[in-house]
Amino acid sequence: MAILEVKNIKKNFGKTEVLKDVSFKMEKGEVVSIIGSSGSGKTTLLRCINFLEKADKGQIVLNGEVIFDGEEHKKMSNEEIRKKQLNFGFVFQSFNLFPQYSALENVTLAPKLLAKEREDFKQNKAEIYREIEENAKRLLNSAGLGEKYDSYPCQLSGGQQQRVAICRALALNPEIMLFDEPTSALDPEITNEVLKVIKSLADDNMTMIIVTHEMAFARGVSDRVIFMDNGVIAEEGKPEEIFTNPKSKRLQEFLSNVRM
Amino acid sequence: MQLFTKVTMSLLEGLGTTLKIFSLTLIMALPLGLLISLGSMSKFKVIKYPVKTLIWIIRGTPLMLQLIVFGLGPGLLGIRGMNMFVAVIIAFVLNYACYFAEIFRGGIESIPKGQYEAGAVLGLTKTQVFFKVVLLQVIKRIIPPMGNEFLTLVKDTSLANTIMIYEITWNAKRMMNSEHILWPLFYSGVFYLALCGILTLIFNHLEKKLDYYKG
Ligand SMILES: Nc1ncnc2c1ncn2[C@@H]1O[C@H](COP(=O)(O)OP(=O)(O)OP(=O)(O)O)[C@@H](O)[C@H]1O
């Protein structure tokens, strides 16, 4: 069974049709890259999947359960939306770390707040917090940030900040990680340190959707590539097919413009 | 020397009243200001526009005028026994709440949308996002303009003397008239300087405390 099914998603901003009937499926452990020219709707699609944006029509199905339905969305309470967002980890282009918290605190903040909803929180508070902190440290270590627990975002490079942001999302054990151009705000020399972390997640069979302009990376890391053009999926397939044998005219044009 | 002691005692008495106006205004105007700022950012037009109009009127007219309206207005309307001190506090609280409201609004609106979104995708409730993510950042940003307002308030308390509140300036003027001397006026300035000096130190300290991070 597919872990995620996106069905006929439509989204308008005012009169502009940004997504015109987008559908795709993905399996557990699959890595899907989304490429496409600027303004083609990649970010909007990602934001619709985890409710940062409300799609006008269509369905999102997670593990067979309809978690979003354009028709019924109005009835969903903030609380329901919040719970459902937790299925996804989201990494922003601009990191959006919390500046007043250290790297470690950025990673532990949400798990600690969520732990308060657990029934056994009162009795086991110290134990729960210790586990959360250990888990956060483990994540930061594996992202090469073992020395940076106590650094504030303003003391970290862009690449380090983005790695903290990835750890922060992972700390909640999401089913699916969503990345929106995670390296676009970075200098070319440091994109690699972030891409390496994402690659290692792929090797651990994390299910991921990655919007990216890094074609070589998309080709290397993905099981499948989706090419978006003007609000629709114009072509999708295995990376080799997409990059070496593009069928649609638009994809051929797009690739010849970004040729590595 | 006896005269100096006499003037000092009188000004100290005035200082008590000045401090009372100052602290009562802050205690009430800060929360009221937060409420007004939330109102001015409300999605509901029936709340937003009346609140914005109130802010416009209060910030667009002299505090002196407002003091007179609240001090003398009730009497002119035939309402007897209005306590002048209460009138002063109402005028100050309303006036400062509106200034604070604009500072709060500026601070809240200056927080990037990405901070709210990052909180949301991490499963924080709206309340948690406000208190755990946004609030400290807002405080850091509004400390400098708040410092200014606090200093202005110290000096504005002297306006209360125009409707017979016996604060520092009133007492200084009384001494000048009864003793036929000029220097109590300058001496009263020392009291304001001292108060503002202390506030400046406190605000500098707060700014330093939040200097551990940028952004
Ligand atoms: N909040 C919004 N309000 C109005 N229009 C929007 C909004 N967000 C996006 N758009 C419009 O929707 C279209 C698709 O935007 P989107 O950000 O999804 O593109 P993208 O494929 O991610 O582009 P890029 O590669 O530049 O990030 C654009 O034309 C954009 O101007």
Ligand SMILES: [Mg+2]
């Ligand atoms: Mg985008």
